[in-house]
Amino acid sequence: MFLKQFGRYLLLLKSLFVKPENINIYWKEMLRQMTDIGIGSLGIVAIISIFLGAVTTVQTAYQLVSSLIPKSVIGSIVSDSTILELAPTITSLVLAGKIGSSMASELGTMRITEQIDALEIMGVNTPAYLIGPKILAAVIIIPCLIILASFMGIYGGLVAGQLSGIVATEEFVLGARDTFRGFSVFLCLVKSVTFAFIISSVAAFNGYYTSGGALEVGQSSTRAVVYCCILILFSDYMIADLLI
């Protein structure tokens, strides 16, 4: 069963690589998807990352009981953990819920209302037209959201440290700068692109092959989110294990 589904998934991905019928329409569709995913998710990403950074600062300070450890370490820990793990993984898990379910239900509804059949009859390559722009848009815009989430997470940590009197801004910045490595950003980007591909392709696969009615659309949407989350966590571990 798993192998059959995996084979179907690979065949679907293969069918994306064809010459578009009209490149302008594909381009417009990709821009529309980028706006939907990017602008549409900006609010939730901002809220989550700011609070994650803030909580990390407060909890790190709670665990650093020794007076021998300088306060600037909080800045190091918050910035490193935000860039390496919190921003890419938590943001992607949230986006899997938001974008993944939306993509799966959009395609599932199109399938059960015969809109995909209508496109097929017209001669449109439906995977390329319906899924291709979604994957491309996600792979471009989700890393941008994650970079933004990293900045906002660190900023959230800094503000929380300052407001609660845990760590001064200067100390926080000093710590963050002290341990900053370009490789962490590279790792963050690798994770972002991988997670973006997983979210868009797995959700689209589940939606595209929906059959039945409204109940099945809901099931596809739920399945898409669950598979995305599991695959994100699994690939997170694999990337960390292979690249660090």
Place this chain on the structure above:
Amino acid sequence: MIEVRNIIKSFDQNHVLKDISATFKPGKTNLIIGASGSGKTVFLKCMVGLFEVDAGAILYDERNFSELGPKQRKEIRKEIGMLFQGNALFDSMSVEENVIFPLNMFTKMNQKEKLERVNFCLERVNLKGVNKLFPSEISGGMQKRVGIARAIVQNPKYLFCDEPNSGLDPKTAILIDNLIKEITVEYNITTIVNTHDMNSVMEIGDHIVHLHNGEKNWEGSNKEVLTSSNKELHGFIFASDFLKEALLSDKSKKS
């Protein structure tokens, strides 16, 4: 002309189409009739390639659709227009965007030419002033007409209609039937309509194929339907007691 030769289609152990052959000529409204579950929709979907047949051939003007590769199939599909049972209009697009979509995708016409063609098609199906409305903002009958406009916008050689009257009141259903008939004759299209609506059979059935349990049971015209002695066809057409009684009283008057 569309010719179907000995097509067979099964889903696992369920044999839906059993060796069906038929010829559908241009300029005629060809009807496929039969009870629910008789295989009408599967037959239609096999003809347009949404389902692969297990055996047999589907010929579009001598071009064997079942043996063609994806590229050649795509070329034939550009000659096909289809009206779906649930309309299958793109609900995120306005009426105008729905109808213009095939032109945007496949033609090199400029925007002015495309809009002229869209307006012509919408006027042809008696729709005016709805260009900017969304499918959810118009009635079921209007949605059917938008579906027809989208199906004919590329001047198709073949038009398929899956239950065009489902969910419509009798008056609107007759309007849609007549529209399909007019378009078929006007553009000499090979039209195939899937229906179990008896009004459609009598109004527009130039050529009728009756399916029963996945087999072709009867073939003829709307004039021959009422006089046929075919038991299954008779059972399908005169399913209601009212019609049975009307037929009996008609016969007794004649005798």
